[in-house]
Amino acid sequence: MSRDLTRPAARAAGFTLIELLIVMIIVSVLAGIAIPVLLNQRGKAVDTDLKGDVRNVAAMLENQYAGTQQYAAASQSGRTVTVGTEDLTVSAGTTVTVTPLADATTAAGTWAAAAGFCVTASNPRGKSPGGVKFNSLAGGLTALACP
Numbered sequence: 001m002s003r004d005l006t007r008p009a010a011r012a013a014g015f016t017l018i019e020l021l022i023v024m025i026i027v028s029v030l031a032g033i034a035i036p037v038l039l040n041q042r043g044k045a046v047d048t049d050l051k052g053d054v055r056n057v058a059a060m061l062e063n064q065y066a067g068t069q070q071y072a073a074a075s076q077s078g079r080t081v082t083v084g085t086e087d088l089t090v091s092a093g094t095t096v097t098v099t100p101l102a103d104a105t106t107a108a109g110t111w112a113a114a115a116g117f118c119v120t121a122s123n124p125r126g127k128s129p130g131g132v133k134f135n136s137l138a139g140g141l142t143a144l145a146c147p
Contacts, residue, residue, distance in 0.1 A: 040127070042125070043125065043127035046091070046125045046126040047127050047132065049094070049123075050121045050122070050123055050128070050131065050132040053081075053090045054119045054120075054121045054133070057074060057090075057119045057121075057134075058117070058119055058134050058136060058140075060081075060083040060084075060086045060088060061083055061119075062136075064086070071100060071111050071114045071117055072084045072111065073098070073100075073111050076095070076096050076097075079091075081096050083098075093125055094123045095121065097119070098117055098118070098120075099117065099147060100113070100116075101114060101115060101116040101117055101118055101136070101137055104135060104137040104138045104144075105147060107147040115137065116137035117136050118133060118136070119134040120132070120133050120134075
């Protein structure tokens with residue numbers, strides 16, 4: 001039997017090494033773009049939780065003020081923030097501090113003399129460098145540092 005040398009040989013089924021390498025390079029580039037974007041979204045989600053936490057603490061302080069006409073001190077034990085008789089569970093790793101305010105930029109000496117309050121919440125997993133702040137006398141969420 002003789003082979004016809006003028007006809008090309010039938011190509012074997014499958015992918016060549018070059019085709020597989022090109023696909024691997026494309027997948028690697030896409031993963032290199034997607035992974036940092038996804039990791040950044042986790043930090044933004046923590047910041048959104050912080051905003052919710054400071055709004056909830058602010059609502060608790062306003063509820064206390066509505067009943068007694070005086071703001072109450074807030075304390076945190078673990079994940080629980082207590083204002084008066086109300087408790088709130090904040091996100092894991094979140095630290096909340098509440099400062100009494102005489103005006104929008106000045107801390108009051110005592111809670112009895114407070115005209116408002118500033119709530120700061122921070123979490124090491126968040127993207128906000130100084131945490132999230134809520135100043136009741138400056139209109140709510142603010143970039144200003146609490147005094």
